[in-house]
Amino acid sequence: LAKITQPISMDSYEGQEVNITCSHNNIATNDYITWYQQFPSQGPRFIIQGYKTKVTNEVASLFIPADRKSSTLSLPRVSLSDTAVYYCLVGILNRDDKIIFGKGTRLHILP
Amino acid sequence: GAVVSQHPSWVICKSGTSVKIECRSLDFQATTMFWYRQFPKQSLMLMATSNEGSKATYEQGVEKDKFLINHASLTLSTLTVTSAHPEDSSFYICSAMGRGGSYEQYFGPGTRLTVT
Numbered sequence: 001l002a003k004i005t006q007p008i009s010m011d012s013y014e015g016q017e018v019n020i021t022c023s024h025n026n027i028a029t030n031d032y033i034t035w036y037q038q039f040p041s042q043g044p045r046f047i048i049q050g051y052k053t054k055v056t057n058e059v060a061s062l063f064i065p066a067d068r069k070s071s072t073l074s075l076p077r078v079s080l081s082d083t084a085v086y087y088c089l090v091g092i093l094n095r096d097d098k099i100i101f102g103k104g105t106r107l108h109i110l111p
Numbered sequence: 112g113a114v115v116s117q118h119p120s121w122v123i124c125k126s127g128t129s130v131k132i133e134c135r136s137l138d139f140q141a142t143t144m145f146w147y148r149q150f151p152k153q154s155l156m157l158m159a160t161s162n163e164g165s166k167a168t169y170e171q172g173v174e175k176d177k178f179l180i181n182h183a184s185l186t187l188s189t190l191t192v193t194s195a196h197p198e199d200s201s202f203y204i205c206s207a208m209g210r211g212g213s214y215e216q217y218f219g220p221g222t223r224l225t226v227t
Contacts, residue, residue: 034215043115043204043218044155087154089216103154 004102006088011108018075020105022088025069033064033071034089037082038104044087048073083109114138115207117219124195124226131191132222134205140185141207145216146178149202161188195226 005023012018024033032051036044048055050062050071061074075082088102114137124130134144143162147155159175161167161182169175179191188207192199202223206216 036218041202041221041223043117043206043221045218046215049215101154101157 004088004090006086006102006105008103009106009108011110012078013110014079015077018078018082018107018109020073020075020086020088020107021070022073022090022102023070024088024090027068027090031090033062033068035060035062035071035073036087036089038085038087047086078107078109080109080111083107113215113217115141115205115217115219117203117205117222119222120220121223122225124224126196126226127194129191129193130195130224131189132203132205132224134188134190134207134219136186136207136217139207139217141188142185143208144182144188145206145208146180146188146190147204147206149204149221155204158190192224195224197226200224200226 003026006020010020032049034049035047037047038044048057048060048062050064052064052068055062063072073086085104085106087104116135116137118133122130143160145160146158148158149155157170158173158178159167159169159180161180163182163185167180177193179193182188188205190203202221204218204221206218208216
């Protein structure tokens with residue numbers, strides 16, 4: 001099983017770029033890396049998913065080094081509304097495999 | 112697209128009663144649905160995985176006779192908490208995965224269960 005480690009909390013300021021790194025040392029060959037955002041009392045919201053190298057969408061970028069033992073979620077120019085918990089998820093949706101959520105990183109954006 | 116709904120959004124019940132939570136994929140067919148529970152300020156804990164038309168696979172430590180899961184169709188899965196106790200009070204979240212190559216889970220908004 002991929003053990004996931006991510007920072008417990010981070011603070012940043014509006015307009016800054018925020019990078020959250022997730023470690024997953026024993027990620028399996030078939031595992032994808034997915035990041036979710038969660039606000040209090042809401043279900044997680046998909047942000048981005050990748051397998052290797054770099055993935056970019058309209059809200060974030062995901063950087064995955066060649067060894068895939070870590071990944072970095074990059075949020076450009078954050079705003080107050082980006083204050084949330086961000087989860088790193090490693091796994092493949094297969095009934096024989098486990099889906100592992102990290103403990104989440106509480107991101108607090110300051111004005 | 113890819114909307115998942117849950118009903119109810121919150122429920123209060125008395126100890127010893129049973130509560131059913133519905134999870135629906137509104138605009139896609141979900142071959143696999145997942146049920147999670149989340150305690151305050153903690154991460155999501157996978158309870159079980161259900162595939163349409165087959166029995167759910169429960170995670171270690173989750174009582175299958177207490178948390179009954181039914182995935183009767185490609186758009187509906189239900190979680191029934193039987194003989195609920197105060198320690199079952201939690202935030203229950205479902206997610207669904209559609210057909211195709213994406214391994215993305217689409218999460219429902221969650222159901223807050225309070226057992227008194």
